Amino acid sequence: MNAQNFESADRYSPLTYSSGDVHLPEFRRTTIGLALVFWAIVLVTDSVLWGIAGSSLGKSMIGKLALTGLGALLAYVVSAILWRLRNRSLLLKAGVGLCLAALSAPVYAYADFEIFRWTAYPKPAPFEWLIFGTTLTSATAMFFGWSCLYIALVYTYEAREREHRLAMVREEALAAQMQALRYQxxxxxxxxxxxxxxxxxxxxEVLRAERMTLSLSTFLRATLELDPLRDVPLEVELGLQQEYLGIEQERFSDRMCFSINVPAEVRQALVPNLILQPLIENALKHGVGRSSELTEIRIKAWRDDETLWITIENEIGSSSGEPMPTSLGIGLKxxxxxxxxxxxYSGYFNARVAEGNLFRVKIGLPLMFGDIGDHVV
Known part of the structure; x- marks a missing residue:
């Protein structure tokens, strides 16, 4: 359901954040898990290659484990350096990762040769530049691949942290905005x-003024005790509006009446508190206040699938000679x-002149039930 006919839309300026530390415990666990998988694959690959080269599986296992441990240690050093550069540009980190891979590869390749020669003993295993160059190339690709994986992992967690912080800031801003609008x-x-x-x-009319003052005191006490960021059942909201209409009826007793048509199935639906107050005020101002004849204010609510619909209707009085309003006032806005x-976009607001001089405000809210504390802005 799309929002329609809003008087104005809130516009948020873009927010920017500098890269901060990621959630370290979770990040460390993920990094360790990724490293275990990465070096397990390296161990299996080396086992296959050494088997093809003539090394026995049992005798070479200790050597392969030692080589894999050395590779993991070198990768840890590479990761530690890249971590310190996490707030730098991606191009710089990629370049440093390539340089670190080029520095780590000769150490790994030479250790690979020495361990292989030890496992092949007593068979001769002369040093061959071609084999060493091949191992050096594959080791460079391996360490650079790890560098890229680590950079991507850091970036992913930083992006998640930025999104989390942005969501928190937006939530705080929304709460402040809702509170400000409520207090208006x-x-x-x-x-x-x-x-x-x-x-x-x-x-x-002193006695009526006295009754109205006492009713106002009761009404204000009830409204000020409400938490502006918590929802209330529709029945409570309607009760407050009935109290308010009772206050106004003291003044307009000869030309105002109201009706409320709300079925029991939606009376416990949760709504933002005092959401109907400006709508009732608008009906009084432009309906009852502009007419010398009896004017009825009609409040109706119903459920349609997962949406709660509420309408407030009133005739627009014209006997005062004032021009009919052409835009929304501050209350409706x-x-x-x-x-x-x-x-x-899950909410709906529409205010317009319907048939004849009937003014209708229609709002749509997501249908929510539950304890009041379960729904907090």
Missing amino acids: VNPHFLFNTLNSIAGLIEEG NVADRIQARFG
């Missing part, structure tokens, strides 16, 4: 409600931003 909602609501109370006082920041 509360002052907006408080401003509207205090204006309502002031209006009642100006009209001489905050909801669109919260959905996009939290769910990305």
Whole structure:
């Protein structure tokens, strides 16, 4: 499901990171495992080649093990040097790896000859430059191959660490953004409600203003106790909005009513807390507040496969003579931003004038159930 009709999209500037240390314990285990496989293959290959050259398997085994151990030791030195160069350019590391392979190969090739001569005794095993050159070439390729494998391994783990750090930074940024958007909602609501109370006082409705003030205190206490980064069941969210609508009904008792049509199967679905608050405020401002006639606010929710759909509808009042709004206000924009920041392309937001002068806001959220603590931004 694609996100549609967002008022604005958050744009993130690219983040860059310098290469840091990889997760060393896991990296060491992987390196040791790779080295064991690599030198086991070398041991098997040498056994075959020495058998072709006339060396017996039993007598040459100690020699082959000693040669393989020497090769592993040289590879360890090569790896230690390349590790110190891990933050340098790939071209430099490849060049150093080739040089180290060229330096290690003669040592390995000469040791190969001496061990072979020992295992072949009492048969003569004269030094032959052709055989030595062949061994030298294969040893150079072998150590350079190990260097390339090690460089690739370091690069892979560094890339994984960078991705992990980037994910953590993005998660922290998302949490901060969600919290900021949540706190933009509360002052907006408080401003509207205090204006309502002031209006009642100006009209001489002191008892209604007192009831509204007490209801406001209860509502604010409930909302401020909510963790802005934790989801709440839809039933709790609807309860808060009913409390808010009850507050506003003190002011608009003669021209406001509301209905909530939400089946039991989705009432325990988790939603970001106060996600409906700006939508209700918008319906009051551009619906009830602009009309002298009875205006109904309709809240509806339902499940479609793995998506929770919620709509809020109201007639757009026109008796005040004010022009009809042509763009989203800050409240609706905050909801669109919260959905996009939290769910990305899995969320949906659409606000438009539907049939006649009916204004409809529709949001879609991934359907989630479970304990409140299980879903944290």
